[in-house]
Amino acid sequence: MLYCFRTPNVAEITMLGKHVQLLFKALNKPVESIPDQGAFPNEYMAEYIERIERAIAQDEDADNQKQYQELDEAKEEGEKIDVFEQGVSLKRRLWPILNMMKEALKHQEHITWEKVNPW
Numbered sequence: 660m661l662y663c664f665r666t667p668n669v670a671e672i673t674m675l676g677k678h679v680q681l682l683f684k685a686l687n688k689p690v691e692s693i694p695d696q697g698a699f700p701n702e703y704m705a706e707y708i709e710r711i712e713r714a715i716a717q718d719e720d721a722d723n724q725k726q727y728q729e730l731d732e733a734k735e736e737g738e739k740i741d742v743f744e745q746g747v748s749l750k751r752r753l754w755p756i757l758n759m760m761k762e763a764l765k766h767q768e769h770i771t772w773e774k775v776n777p778w
Contacts, residue, residue: 661777662693664756666763666770672755673775681752685714696773704764711757718749 660676674682680690686707699707763770 661775662772663775664759664770664772666759666766666768668766668768669759669762672759674756678752679772681749682711682756685711685749685753696771698772699760699763699770701763701767701769704760704770708757708760708764711753711760715748715750715753715757 662674662676662679664672664674676693679693683690683693687710759770762768
């Protein structure tokens with residue numbers, strides 16, 4: 660399942676459903692049943708940005724430090740590291756939508772989303 664996010668001054672963003680769940684979790688919104696379409700109103704954009712940045716900071720403090728430590732230890736032991744086995748941080752997953760939200764806030768615009776057919 661794919662979701663497409665749109666606002667006038669930024670290129671549209673398409674995200675996998677499982678990554679949209681991460682976004683909704685960061686925003687303290689229900690992740691069990693994400694609506695097929697909706698909007699992030701501009702009047703709440705600053706709050707949404709703050710919540711995403713807080714979630715990213717918590718993720719970096721917890722998970723990534725452990726992951727980087729394990730990678731450093733593997734390098735020290737001379738192990739070959741497969742970059743595809745490394746996880747993708749929440750920061751990297753949510754950066755495009757965070758940037759979109761900052762631009763929407765700046766231009767006083769809403770962000771809309773809708774579920775799209777991948778075919």
